[in-house]
Amino acid sequence: MADEAIELFIHSQGAKPKVAVAGPHEVLRDVLVRAEVITEDREGLLVFVGEWEEALTESGEIEDGEDTHDPVDLTLTIEALELHRHRHVHIHKCRRVAVEVHFNGNMKRHRFSPATTIAVVTQWARKKFDLDPAAGADYVLQICDTTKQPRPSEHLGEFVEPPVCSICFKLVKEITPQG
C-alpha cells in the first residue's frame, strides 16, 4: 500500500455518512476522533469495517441466521485494518440488527451486521422467498408502516436507533410509472 492518504466513509447510527481522509499509518481511533464521530469516551460503541455480505451465502433452509462480523480494535492502523480495500467504517451500539422481512403472508428473519447494505438485505430476502432472479429484481424493501424505501447503497445501521436494534421491512414490487 502506498503512503498516500485515502478517503474513508464513516457511518453512524441515525446519521448521514461522513467522508474522512486518513494516512495508512494513522490509528483508526485518532481518525474517528478527528472526524468528530467518537469522543475519547466511547463506551458501548462498536466499530466495524467493510460492507458485510455474509448473508448472501446463507443456505435457503436456515431460519433466523446470524452474521459473524466482529468489531475491530481501534488501536490498529488504517493499513493494518486494510481500509484501503474496505473503505467503510461503521460505528454502532448494535452488534447486530435483527431484520424481519414480510412477503405474501410469510416472514423471514436474520441478524445482520449493521455494516450491511440495503442491497445485500434485499438480495438475501429475494433469495429467501425463492423469487425468480429476473422477476425478483423489481422487488425492493420498504420499511414497515411507512412508504420509505431505502436506497440500495444505504447501510442497515443507519436505520436503527439503539436500544432498538431491530427493523421490519416489507418486500414490495416497485411501481412502473404509468399515465
Place this chain on the structure above:
Amino acid sequence: MDKPDQRLFAADLNSAEFRAGVLKGYWGLAGTEILPAQPEWPVRILWVQAAVRVGAPERFYLRLDLEGYRTASPTGTFWDLSTSAALAAEKRPKGKKDSRCAKVFRTDWEGGGAFYHPYDRVAAQGHPNWVTEQPSLIWDSNRTIVDYLEEVHSLLNSGDYLGI
C-alpha cells in the same frame, strides 16, 4: 460567486454517498479526460455505469439540468459526448417490454428529453398522480443527486436491461 443551488450541488459531489459510488465505479461527474469543460450552470454532465451487454457501452452519459437543486429535482436525458446532443434512440439503453427499465428510459414521450420517473422534474410536473401512486419516490429537498443516479444505476444493472 456560485449560486446557492450550484454550491449545494458541489457539496453533494463531495458527500460520502456520492464519493463511495465514484470509487465503486457506479457514477461520476464527466472529467476533463472526456469533456474539456462542464457546461454552464445549471447543466452538468455525469456518467452512470451499466451492466455488461453485448454491443452496449459500459457507461452512459447524462446531461442534467439542475436549476433550483435540491428544492427542485434534476431533469435530463442520455447524452452523446461525440455529437453534443441527446443520445440517438438507437444508442439508448433498452429494457424488456413493459418493464420499469423500458418505461423510465422511453423515447416516445417528451422526445426522450427527460426520464419517465418521479424524480425527474419534467416527468413529475406532468404527473401529479404519481405523488399518491409512488409516494416512496417523491422528490423533496432531502433528496440528493445520489438518489437520482442510484435509480438510473439500478435500472442499468437490472435483469430487465437489455443493452442498446
